[in-house]
Amino acid sequence: MPRLLIVAAIAASYFVFAILLNSVGTVILQSINTFDISKPEASVLEGFKDLSIAGVSFLIASFIPRIGYKIAMLIGLAMVGILCALTPSIASFWVIKLLFAGVGTAFALVKVSVYAIIGQVTDSTKSHSSLMNTIEGIFMLGVLSGYWIFSAFIDPLNTASASWLNVYYFLALLLLAALLLVMAAPITTPAKEELPGQALGDFVAMIKLAYQPLVLIFVLSIFLYVLIEQGIGSWLPTFNREVLGLPVNISIQITSIFAVSLAIGRLGAGAILTKVHWYPFLNSCLVLMALIMLLSLPLATRVPEGTVLSLFDAPLAAFLVPMIGLMMAPIYPVINSVMLSSLPRPQHAPMTGLIVVFSALGGTTGSIITGYVFEALGGQTAFYFSLIPIVLILVTLFFFKRSSHSMTRPAN
Structure with missing residues (x-):
C-alpha cells in the first residue's frame, strides 16, 4: 500500500504537468486571439517554459536531496497551483508568461524528484525500467488529455473571449489533488551526502x-x-x-x-x-x-x-x-x-x-x-x-x- 500511494502521487504529478507543459501551442493560439498580440510575441512562451526547466534543473538539481524530494514536489505543485488559480482573474498575457516560467521551474523540481523516488521504490533494473515506462506513459496520457481539456473551455463562437482561461481553475484542482497525494505518500528523505x-x-x-x-x-x-x-x-x-x-x-x-x-x-x-x-x-x-x-x-x-x-x-x-x-x-x-x-x-x-x-x-x-x-x-x-x-x-x-x-x- 505505501508503494502504491507513492506511485500514485508521482504519477498524478506527472499527469498534470504533462497537460501544462504541452499546452503551449494551444495557449499561443488563444493568446493571439484573446490578447491581440503578434505571433513573435506569443512565441516567447516556449522560452519561459524551456529555459526555466533548463536553468533550474542545472542550478539546483544537486541541492534537492538536501531539502527532500517530497518537499521539493510540494513546493512545485503549490507554486503552480497558486499561479493557475490567479491566472483567470488577472487575464493578461504577462501572467501567462509568469505561469509558464513557474511551470518550467516547478517541473524541474518535480522531474528530478520523481526520477530519484523511482529509484527508492524499485529494487532491480527490470522493475526500475518498468515503473519508469509506466510513469512516462502516464505523462503521454496527460499530453493527449490536455488538448481535449483545453478545447472544452474554448467558446468556438467567440474566439476572442477570455473564458478559456477558466481551464486553469480546473487545473488548479488537479494540482491540489496531486499535492494531497504527495503529502499522504510516505516518501522518505534522502541522506544528505552531497x-x-x-x-x-x-x-x-x-x-x-x-x-x-x-x-x-x-x-x-x-x-x-x-x-x-x-x-x-x-x-x-x-x-x-x-x-x-x-x-x-x-x-x-x-x-x-x-x-x-x-x-x-x-x-x-x-x-x-x-x-x-x-x-x-x-x-x-x-x-x-x-x-x-x-x-x-x-x-x-x-x-x-x-x-x-x-x-x-x-x-x-x-x-x-x-x-x-x-x-x-x-x-x-x-x-x-x-x-x-x-x-x-x-x-x-x-x-x-x-x-x-x-x-x-x-x-x-x-x-x-x-x-x-x-x-x-x-x-x-x-x-x-x-x-x-x-x-x-x-x-x-x-x-x-x-x-x-x-x-x-x-x-x-
Missing part, C-alpha cells in the same frame, strides 16, 4: 565534456531535432486555425494526432531497433519526414468557414501534417541512447545536463523562428522551413556515426 561544491563540480564536468568533438556534434543534433519538434508542435494549432481555417476547438483537438504519432513512433521504434542498425533507420526517418512535409503542405488550403463542424469534416492536410510525428519520434531517444551508451557512467550526469540545456535552447529557438516566419511569410512557409534543420540533421548524423564508430553496444 558536498557543498557539487553543483560547481557538475558545471565544470559538463563544460569539459562539451569540448569533445563527438559531444559537440551530438548536442547540435539534439538542438536541431527539438527545434523541429517544438517549431511544429507549438504552432500546429495556429496552423490549423489560420492556414486551414478550422474552428479553434477542432484546431486544438486535431493537434492531439501529433502527440499520438510521437507515442506510436517511439513504441514502434523500440521494436524495429532490435533488428536494424540505428543509423540507416534514422536516415530513413528523416527522409520520410521531409517527404511528409513536401506532400502534405501543398494540400493545406483554407476551407470555407462553417464547413468543418467535427474532426471528421477536417481536410486531409489536417491529418497528414501531424503524422510527421511518427517519423521524428525515434530520433531524440535513439541519439540520446547512442551518446550515453558511449560514455562511462560517471559522465552520464553532466551529459544529461547538456541534453536538458540544448533541448531547451532548441525548443525556444524553434518556436521563436517559426513564430517570426509565420507572421511574415505565412504558416505554410514557416512549416516548409523545417526542411532546413532536417537536412542539417542528416549531415550531423553522418559525422556523429563516424565519430562513434568505436562503440560496441547498440542503441535500442
Whole structure:
C-alpha cells in the first residue's frame, strides 16, 4: 500500500504537468486571439517554459536531496497551483508568461524528484525500467488529455473571449489533488551526502565534456531535432486555425494526432531497433519526414468557414501534417541512447545536463523562428522551413556515426 500511494502521487504529478507543459501551442493560439498580440510575441512562451526547466534543473538539481524530494514536489505543485488559480482573474498575457516560467521551474523540481523516488521504490533494473515506462506513459496520457481539456473551455463562437482561461481553475484542482497525494505518500528523505561544491563540480564536468568533438556534434543534433519538434508542435494549432481555417476547438483537438504519432513512433521504434542498425533507420526517418512535409503542405488550403463542424469534416492536410510525428519520434531517444551508451557512467550526469540545456535552447529557438516566419511569410512557409534543420540533421548524423564508430553496444 505505501508503494502504491507513492506511485500514485508521482504519477498524478506527472499527469498534470504533462497537460501544462504541452499546452503551449494551444495557449499561443488563444493568446493571439484573446490578447491581440503578434505571433513573435506569443512565441516567447516556449522560452519561459524551456529555459526555466533548463536553468533550474542545472542550478539546483544537486541541492534537492538536501531539502527532500517530497518537499521539493510540494513546493512545485503549490507554486503552480497558486499561479493557475490567479491566472483567470488577472487575464493578461504577462501572467501567462509568469505561469509558464513557474511551470518550467516547478517541473524541474518535480522531474528530478520523481526520477530519484523511482529509484527508492524499485529494487532491480527490470522493475526500475518498468515503473519508469509506466510513469512516462502516464505523462503521454496527460499530453493527449490536455488538448481535449483545453478545447472544452474554448467558446468556438467567440474566439476572442477570455473564458478559456477558466481551464486553469480546473487545473488548479488537479494540482491540489496531486499535492494531497504527495503529502499522504510516505516518501522518505534522502541522506544528505552531497558536498557543498557539487553543483560547481557538475558545471565544470559538463563544460569539459562539451569540448569533445563527438559531444559537440551530438548536442547540435539534439538542438536541431527539438527545434523541429517544438517549431511544429507549438504552432500546429495556429496552423490549423489560420492556414486551414478550422474552428479553434477542432484546431486544438486535431493537434492531439501529433502527440499520438510521437507515442506510436517511439513504441514502434523500440521494436524495429532490435533488428536494424540505428543509423540507416534514422536516415530513413528523416527522409520520410521531409517527404511528409513536401506532400502534405501543398494540400493545406483554407476551407470555407462553417464547413468543418467535427474532426471528421477536417481536410486531409489536417491529418497528414501531424503524422510527421511518427517519423521524428525515434530520433531524440535513439541519439540520446547512442551518446550515453558511449560514455562511462560517471559522465552520464553532466551529459544529461547538456541534453536538458540544448533541448531547451532548441525548443525556444524553434518556436521563436517559426513564430517570426509565420507572421511574415505565412504558416505554410514557416512549416516548409523545417526542411532546413532536417537536412542539417542528416549531415550531423553522418559525422556523429563516424565519430562513434568505436562503440560496441547498440542503441535500442
